[in-house]
Amino acid sequence: MRAHNLALVLQTVANSAERPSRAAIAGATGLTRATVSALVDDLIAGSLLTEHGPAPRSGAGRPATALALSPDGPAGLGLEINVDYLAACVIDLTGAVRHSFTTGSPSLAGLGQLAARARQAAAEDGLRLAGAALAVPGLVAPDGLVRVAPNLGWQDVDAIAYLREVPALADLPITVDNEANLAALGELRAGGGEPTFLYVSGEVGIGAGIVLDRELYRGGRGWSGEIGHVTVYPDGRPCRCGANGCLEQYAGASMVADDPALAAKALGIALAAVVNLLDLDVIVLGGGYAPSFDRLREGIEAELRRRVLTAELAPVTLRAATLGPDAAVRGAADAVIRGVQDDPAAWLALQAV
Numbered sequence: 001m002r003a004h005n006l007a008l009v010l011q012t013v014a015n016s017a018e019r020p021s022r023a024a025i026a027g028a029t030g031l032t033r034a035t036v037s038a039l040v041d042d043l044i045a046g047s048l049l050t051e052h053g054p055a056p057r058s059g060a061g062r063p064a065t066a067l068a069l070s071p072d073g074p075a076g077l078g079l080e081i082n083v084d085y086l087a088a089c090v091i092d093l094t095g096a097v098r099h100s101f102t103t104g105s106p107s108l109a110g111l112g113q114l115a116a117r118a119r120q121a122a123a124e125d126g127l128r129l130a131g132a133a134l135a136v137p138g139l140v141a142p143d144g145l146v147r148v149a150p151n152l153g154w155q156d157v158d159a160i161a162y163l164r165e166v167p168a169l170a171d172l173p174i175t176v177d178n179e180a181n182l183a184a185l186g187e188l189r190a191g192g193g194e195p196t197f198l199y200v201s202g203e204v205g206i207g208a209g210i211v212l213d214r215e216l217y218r219g220g221r222g223w224s225g226e227i228g229h230v231t232v233y234p235d236g237r238p239c240r241c242g243a244n245g246c247l248e249q250y251a252g253a254s255m256v257a258d259d260p261a262l263a264a265k266a267l268g269i270a271l272a273a274v275v276n277l278l279d280l281d282v283i284v285l286g287g288g289y290a291p292s293f294d295r296l297r298e299g300i301e302a303e304l305r306r307r308v309l310t311a312e313l314a315p316v317t318l319r320a321a322t323l324g325p326d327a328a329v330r331g332a333a334d335a336v337i338r339g340v341q342d343d344p345a346a347w348l349a350l351q352a353v
Contacts, residue, residue, distance in 0.1 A: 002039075002345065003343065003344075003345035003346075005031060005035065006039055006043065006344045006345050006348070007341070007342055007343060007344055007345070008031070009025055009031070009036060009040060009043065010043055010048060010069075010341055011341055011342075012025050012028050012029055013025070013049060013067050013068065013069060014069055014341055016028075019052055019066035020066065020067060021066060021067065022036050022037050022064065022065070022067070025040070025067070040067060042348060043348075044070075046073070046348040046351050047072055047073030047074070047351075048069070048073050048074070048340070048344055048348075049068065049069065049070055050067070050068055050070040051065045051066070051067060052065075052066045052067065068094075069093045069094045070094075071092045071093065071094050071096060072127070073092070073128075074093055074127075074128055074129070074130035074337070074340050074347055075092045075093070075122055075127040075128065075129055075333075075336075075337075076091050076129070076130060076131065076132075076133070076332075076333040076336025076339075077089075077090055077115065077118055077119065077122070077129050077132040077172070077333060077336065078090075078328075078330060078331070078332030078333030078334070078335075079111060079114070079115055079132060079135065079329065080134070080135040080136075080179060080328050080329040080332060081106050081107075081108070081111050081134065081135075081136060082106060082152075082203055082204075082328075083106065083137070083151045083203060083204040083205070084104060084106065084204065085102055085103065085104055085106060086102070086103050086104075086105075086106045086107075086110050086111050086114050087100075087103075087114075087326070087328075087329040088100070088102075088114045088115060088118040088329065089101070089118070089329050089333050090127065090129070090333065091330065091334055091336075091337055092127060092337075093340065093341075095189070095190070095337065097330065097333075098122065099122065100329075101114055101117060101118060108159065108163075111134075112162075112165075112166035112169070115132065115163070115168050115169055116166065116167070116168035119168045119169075120168075129336075130172075130173075130337070130339070130340050130347060131172050131173035131175070131336040131339065132163070132169055132173070132174050132332075132336065133174070133175045133176070133182065133332035133335045134159055134174070134175070134176045135178070135179035135182045135183070135328040135329060135332045136149055136152075136154075136176055136177070136178065136179060137149055137152065137178070137179050137203065137205045137207060138150070138151075138152065138154060139178070139223045139226070140176050140177055140178050140222070141221075141222065142222050144160040144174075144175060145158055145160075146158075146159055146176065147223075150240045150241055151204050151205040151240065160174050160175075177332070177335070178207060178225065179207060179328040180199060180201040180207030180208050180209040180225050180287075180328070181207075181209045181331075182331035182332045183199055183201050183209060183287065183321070183323070183327035183330075184197075184210070184211050184216060184284075184331070185209070185216055185334065185335060185338075186323055186328070186330045186331025186332075186335075187211075187286065187321055187322060187323060187327055187331070188211055188216075189334060189338075190323055190330075190334075191284065191321070192282075194211075194282045195213050195214045196211060196212050196214075196281070196282065197280065197282035197283065198210055198211075198271070198274055198282070198283045199284045199286055199321070200267075200283065200285055200289065201287035201289070201327070202251065202252065202253065202256065202286075202288045202289035203253050203287050203288045204252050204253050204254070205248050205252065206227055206228030206247055206248045206251060206252060207228060208225040208226075208227040208274075209225055210225055210278070227270055228248035228252075229241050229243065229246045229247070229248070230247050230270045230273065230274075231243065231244075231245045231246060231247075232245055232246070232247050232250060232266045232269045232270055233245035233250070233266075236249065236250070237249040247266055247267070250265075250266035251263040251264075251266045256288065256295070260292065260295040260296055260299070261299055263296065263299075264296045264298070264299025264302075264303075265299055265303060267296065267299075267300050267303075268300040268301070268302065268303020268304055268306075269303055269307065271283055271300065271303070271304060272304050272306075272307035275304065275308050276307075276308060276309055280316070281314055281316055281317060282316070282319070283316060283317070284319055284320070285320055285321060286320070286321030286323065286324070286325070286327045287321075287325055287327065287328065288325060289320075289321075290320045290321045290324045290325050290327075291325060293320035297318060301316075301318055
């Protein structure tokens with residue numbers, strides 16, 4: 001019960017439009033003021049909450065102390081490996097990016113070096129990492145095994161086991177997930193507030209994260225969202241996956257640079273099929289598509305108008321990702337932070353060791 005109530009109080013502060021007082025938290029949660037006060041004290045002691053001046057007043061009397069998430073407590077380390085770059089970022093409990101690094105020459109060895117650099121930067125800020133999450137452009141099993149990442153040449157790669165051999169990560173909880181899934185979760189928190197949308201990430205490969213009623217849809221085996229291998233031209237170019245005419249052969253990063261009209265048309269064809277199937281009304285373009293949004297928009301929207309059955313009844317909204325091309329690595333770091341917010345009792349227990 002205490003673990004549940006700690007999470008309830010912390011999430012109430014995290015989700016409040018204004019910094020709430022203890023009394024406001026009690027009113028919002030139904031907990032007694034004494035219980036809330038004791039829980040808040042524990043969260044402050046664990047560097048999860050901080051007192052932040054007077055809360056907004058709702059009547060006469062002495063102003064109450066406002067509470068906010070602590071920027072000096074736990075932080076999340078996000079890592080990303082993609083075809084032509086590595087990225088790392090550190091995000092504090094408030095969601096602020098404290099450090100961000102990007103480099104070329106992607107490899108697991110390079111990823112370990114980048115992780116060590118990010119952890120050192122966090123330590124210099126007095127931040128303690130609560131965990132690390134790695135974003136990968138491929139199919140990831142629930143246990144973190146990367147079953148296949150065609151554009152990286154990976155098959156059945158245990159990335160977690162490798163990262164645990166990196167001294168800077170050896171003592172941290174580590175998770176691995178598909179890069180588009182993590183980017184979609186990051187966009188859910190930082191984006192336009194839509195509860196349901198399709199997030200599409202375009203690099204050399206193309207992935208998608210499907211968010212339905214604020215929850216990520218993973219599919220029966222956790223492998224949903226492989227929109228890059230939706231067929232747009234059945235007799236088209238051969239793909240690395242073994243099929244022909246896959247979307248990523250016509251709308252990957254190189255095609256966007258060389259022929260944005262063709263890339264937009266192919267994207268529009270694939271996206272219209274997804275909208276017809278799932279009845280989505282918002283599509284978010286992220287990754288490499290975000291900086292190219294203005295060049296792609298007109299062509300994609302033309303195909304959506306042409307091919308979506310309900311286009312005249314309910315036009316589809318197409319927008320660029322709020323987090324831009326950094327969505328996956330930021331979403332990975334944010335996943336760690338959300339884990340702390342969902343289970344602050346586990347974090348407090350670590351502090352007591």
